[in-house]
Amino acid sequence: MNFPKYFQFFIKELNKNRSKITKVFFTIFVSLLIFSSVVILENNIEGEIKNNSRVLLGGDLELSTKNEALDLNFLNELKENFLITEVIEFSSIIRAENEKNKATRIKVIDNFYPLVGRAIVEPPGSLKTLKTKPNTILIDKTSQKNLGLKLGEIIKLQNTPFEVIGVIKSLPDIGGFFVFGDQALIHKSSFRDLKINNLGSFVGFKYKLVKADNNKKLPSSISKYKNLEIKYPEDVSQNLKKAIENFIYFLSIISASAIIISGIGLKNALFSFLSNNQLKIAILKSLGLSSQNIKALYYSQTLLVLIFCSLCAYISSLVLISFIDQSLLNFLKIELKVKFRIYEYLIIQFFSILIFFMFSKPVLDVIDQIKVADLFRNFDTHLNLNYSRRSILEISTLVLIFIFSFCILNVKPQQTAIFFLFFIVISFFYFFLSKFYIVILNKIKNVKNIFFKIGIKNLRVYSSLNSTIIMTMGVGMTVLFFLGILSSNINKELNSSIPENAPHYFFLGIQKNEINLFSQQIRQIDFQAKQIIVPMISARIETINNKKPKEIIDEKNKSFWFINGERRISWSKEPPSNNPLVKGNWWNSDQSNTLELSLDHKVANDLKLEIGDSITFNIYGNSVSGIIKNFRKVDYRDLNINFAILFNPEYASKIPHEFMSTVKFKNDDAVNLGNLLKKLPAINYIKLSDYIKKTKNFLNKLLIVSILISGLVILIGFIVISNAVSVIGNLKVYQNLVLRILGFEKSNIMKLIIFESLILFLPVIISSLLISITFSYFFISSFFNIDWYFNFSVPLIISIFFLFVLVVTLLLSNRKYINFNAYSLLKNG
Amino acid sequence: MNKRLEMKNLYKLDNIHLNYHVNGNDIKVLKNINFVINKNERVAIIGESGSGKTSLLMLMSGLEKPTTGSIFFNNENLSKISEEKVTQIRRKKIGLIFQQFYLLPNYTSLENVMFPMQINNIKNEKKKANLILSDIGLAHRKNNLPSELSGGEQQRVAIARAISFNPEVILADEPTGNLDEKNTELVSDLLINYSFKKKISLILVTHNMGLVKKCDRVIKLFDGSIKV
Numbered sequence A: 001m002n003f004p005k006y007f008q009f010f011i012k013e014l015n016k017n018r019s020k021i022t023k024v025f026f027t028i029f030v031s032l033l034i035f036s037s038v039v040i041l042e043n044n045i046e047g048e049i050k051n052n053s054r055v056l057l058g059g060d061l062e063l064s065t066k067n068e069a070l071d072l073n074f075l076n077e078l079k080e081n082f083l084i085t086e087v088i089e090f091s092s093i094i095r096a097e098n099e100k101n102k103a104t105r106i107k108v109i110d111n112f113y114p115l116v117g118r119a120i121v122e123p124p125g126s127l128k129t130l131k132t133k134p135n136t137i138l139i140d141k142t143s144q145k146n147l148g149l150k151l152g153e154i155i156k157l158q159n160t161p162f163e164v165i166g167v168i169k170s171l172p173d174i175g176g177f178f179v180f181g182d183q184a185l186i187h188k189s190s191f192r193d194l195k196i197n198n199l200g201s202f203v204g205f206k207y208k209l210v211k212a213d214n215n216k217k218l219p220s221s222i223s224k225y226k227n228l229e230i231k232y233p234e235d236v237s238q239n240l241k242k243a244i245e246n247f248i249y250f251l252s253i254i255s256a257s258a259i260i261i262s263g264i265g266l267k268n269a270l271f272s273f274l275s276n277n278q279l280k281i282a283i284l285k286s287l288g289l290s291s292q293n294i295k296a297l298y299y300s301q302t303l304l305v306l307i308f309c310s311l312c313a314y315i316s317s318l319v320l321i322s323f324i325d326q327s328l329l330n331f332l333k334i335e336l337k338v339k340f341r342i343y344e345y346l347i348i349q350f351f352s353i354l355i356f357f358m359f360s361k362p363v364l365d366v367i368d369q370i371k372v373a374d375l376f377r378n379f380d381t382h383l384n385l386n387y388s389r390r391s392i393l394e395i396s397t398l399v400l401i402f403i404f405s406f407c408i409l410n411v412k413p414q415q416t417a418i419f420f421l422f423f424i425v426i427s428f429f430y431f432f433l434s435k436f437y438i439v440i441l442n443k444i445k446n447v448k449n450i451f452f453k454i455g456i457k458n459l460r461v462y463s464s465l466n467s468t469i470i471m472t473m474g475v476g477m478t479v480l481f482f483l484g485i486l487s488s489n490i491n492k493e494l495n496s497s498i499p500e501n502a503p504h505y506f507f508l509g510i511q512k513n514e515i516n517l518f519s520q521q522i523r524q525i526d527f528q529a530k531q532i533i534v535p536m537i538s539a540r541i542e543t544i545n546n547k548k549p550k551e552i553i554d555e556k557n558k559s560f561w562f563i564n565g566e567r568r569i570s571w572s573k574e575p576p577s578n579n580p581l582v583k584g585n586w587w588n589s590d591q592s593n594t595l596e597l598s599l600d601h602k603v604a605n606d607l608k609l610e611i612g613d614s615i616t617f618n619i620y621g622n623s624v625s626g627i628i629k630n631f632r633k634v635d636y637r638d639l640n641i642n643f644a645i646l647f648n649p650e651y652a653s654k655i656p657h658e659f660m661s662t663v664k665f666k667n668d669d670a671v672n673l674g675n676l677l678k679k680l681p682a683i684n685y686i687k688l689s690d691y692i693k694k695t696k697n698f699l700n701k702l703l704i705v706s707i708l709i710s711g712l713v714i715l716i717g718f719i720v721i722s723n724a725v726s727v728i729g730n731l732k733v734y735q736n737l738v739l740r741i742l743g744f745e746k747s748n749i750m751k752l753i754i755f756e757s758l759i760l761f762l763p764v765i766i767s768s769l770l771i772s773i774t775f776s777y778f779f780i781s782s783f784f785n786i787d788w789y790f791n792f793s794v795p796l797i798i799s800i801f802f803l804f805v806l807v808v809t810l811l812l813s814n815r816k817y818i819n820f821n822a823y824s825l826l827k828n829g
Numbered sequence B: 001m002n003k004r005l006e007m008k009n010l011y012k013l014d015n016i017h018l019n020y021h022v023n024g025n026d027i028k029v030l031k032n033i034n035f036v037i038n039k040n041e042r043v044a045i046i047g048e049s050g051s052g053k054t055s056l057l058m059l060m061s062g063l064e065k066p067t068t069g070s071i072f073f074n075n076e077n078l079s080k081i082s083e084e085k086v087t088q089i090r091r092k093k094i095g096l097i098f099q100q101f102y103l104l105p106n107y108t109s110l111e112n113v114m115f116p117m118q119i120n121n122i123k124n125e126k127k128k129a130n131l132i133l134s135d136i137g138l139a140h141r142k143n144n145l146p147s148e149l150s151g152g153e154q155q156r157v158a159i160a161r162a163i164s165f166n167p168e169v170i171l172a173d174e175p176t177g178n179l180d181e182k183n184t185e186l187v188s189d190l191l192i193n194y195s196f197k198k199k200i201s202l203i204l205v206t207h208n209m210g211l212v213k214k215c216d217r218v219i220k221l222f223d224g225s226i227k228v
């Protein structure tokens, strides 16, 4: 056949197979859609974060100190080489005149703010007004709403009145993390009267520097300032990247599952297509087309579908992402500039072609098994999918290429590899399960019941097909159950109520002379309020066993936070009731000259610390060394007072300190803190329920996205599984036709179908459930650090849904011969 | 002299044996078959069911290889040459007709008749196919699918398909086996007439005595051997 003729034939065949192609198209399209979205997100977010990190930082570099402003001489020295804006951040309560109040992060800015990026405020001129008009404030939208404020109204910051002159829409320098809480801007000139030097203010002085020209460097005198922290744009992007990487990793694992599942789907679809078209292929061969010709025809059709699929998927995900971009990613301050990139498209194309060679080619090679001789003998030899040794080798190589390229393209290669390993292991498990099954079936003899007889016979005859189906189903159901259990666990964690004995409020920044006033005020609000007041200091860890802490612990370690930045430390005579001792002894109260320490045992484990080790702290400028005396089990999730470090009181009480307090009111809704805040304007509070609500809100958004995507994969899984099931159905059309002619009733055939599928699928459902329960247990307890929980309703719903899909699919694919028409039999032989 | 004679040979079967190997036993399906078929000859193969007629046709179409012996088609040894070459020969020179018709299911009558011409790169295939279809009286059914045709009509389309590309020989396995009396007559006449008109050799397996009589020669099979 010459090319134009062949092409004509090709187009004709494509057209005739339209309806089958659309079915396959859908599953592949969806999986490639997820995959290309992941690729696009991965490429763009990282680039975008890199590009934006200067804006997110607010300059070419940032110097920051806790507690105190930068030395003036040094600042002047810096000014020779840099443009500088000073931003002082602290937490405080703002109070409206209607007594509503709110914890807010205040940014004190100077005239130069912002040096880079744009602060968007409403009305547009209000940032200028802020800089010129004293005692004015810009607040954010949520505060405005919650406090019921209008422009021009007065709010109190501590006891100083401020006029609300505008609303903040967005600020450029969010420092790499999206802002959880509420924020407000005031100008330096209005700042004098405010007290920000207590521990509850979490004050930070930040200096954002922009180089006057490119080769300006920091002066060498900087080394004198020990508490100075220097941040570059890369540091900001590092933080944000880490957070986003986790999410993208999750997405890409999902997309890998989707690709594999849809590849299996493609394989099944092609197989059922071939078995339905055996006769036609035999005729084509009898007319002189060679196996090669026919394979080339279907190769090119499948490839064409895949190429078209990839193109559609890539373009749709571009559209999808620019849509998501506007609604979802805005809070990350990231504006993706998605556009068609040939490089990204080629990646998608590469993977889709890999799918072809992994899943389609081996099936299409079955065409060789179809013989013209069958036309003379006139019966269907049913196709059996027996891979030759060569094609098994081919497939294994391709699988390795697939895994390898997927892993190196991924943000977390090792974890992705582990995921694939799991995938391969369970595939093998199901493969052997299916073989074991056949062995068992072969052992069953001497059955009287006709259903048993036919059913077992069928399972044996279609054994290679059944093992494909068992593998498809097993892998598919395991992933489905796993996703189901995972999301039910996350959901439960998110919706778990605040622990019974958790306090309602944390009050911070209470000075020694204010304790009595504070307790009295709390009692005035609620006589029965339970309050616990503990002392608190802030310290920085200087050395651990005379080594720099960063030499001991890696940034990736879970307990890195312990040595990073300032630690709040308290002391106690008795071991705290919620922190049981796990190792060592509690201190005696007579040794007042040595500093003794009690540590969180998890942290101690991660840092490999032992009883008797020493830690040197920097406390308000002085170095103080202490000896570790014991370890406590600290469960931060009980939301009561928990300190990673406790001092012995005899020593610590000599250090200048302030207090924090937790309060649990009888009825938290009726509480009005107005008076208390008026009397103690400098203290700060955290309302637990607000805080949890915000966190939950954010996590819920992520969860919804995750569930949506997992749901999509589950859907693909169902389509693929139901297709696999209908392959068997189609193969047995002839047999069931004969059964009907021999006098089997409709109901009998249905019974047979259901019986067969039950013995085939029940063990698969049970073992996939067991595997996913075990795996989810390890996965959740090691990666999520939450208590694994199992709710039987989730797998039950999935199973019921699955069985429903199964029955519908079976009935649909078998409707041909359940309501068969004898006429068609007479007509076509 | 000898060579000239061979030129006239279409088929030469030389000491053919065919065994099937089933469950460790050899079933002797064809035993010591020798015959020659000349060009432009019409030969009927008859014999009881199970005597090996279909197996013989399969050997002659190159779909099956003999256990021992040689089959020469136009002096080429079908049992020696590659699968690919056999496929090419079948595509260009052999038309097959089956008892069950076996038209391409999603193709119309016209498309079915055109198909062999297309794969053989024969020009004007549409015009030629239309001509043949009106010749066999099915011009009005040319756009129907096989499932919309009666058995007789389907077999006529199959014959049209088999002769459309001017093969050297048509191998037909019980072409009238599924047809009623009237259609048997119609199909038999078509086959014989085309064979004469286009000088196509015809080798057919049949139980229909009317058709046997129209042939030049009869080969009788009995239990896998030729019965004289």
Ligand SMILES: Nc1ncnc2c1ncn2[C@@H]1O[C@H](COP(=O)(O)OP(=O)(O)O)[C@@H](O)[C@H]1O
Pocket (backbone or CB within 6 Å): B020, B021, B022, B027, B029, B047, B048, B049, B050, B051, B052, B053, B054, B055, B056
């Ligand atoms: N694939 C096969 N395996 C074993 N025996 C076969 C096979 N095909 C045909 N036979 C046997 O070969 C003999 C001849 O069959 P066949 O050529 O179809 O006879 P006919 O067409 O004359 O009825 C029969 O006995 C049949 O059982």
Ligand SMILES: [Mg+2]
Pocket (backbone or CB within 6 Å): B053, B054, B055, B173
């Ligand atoms: Mg026969």
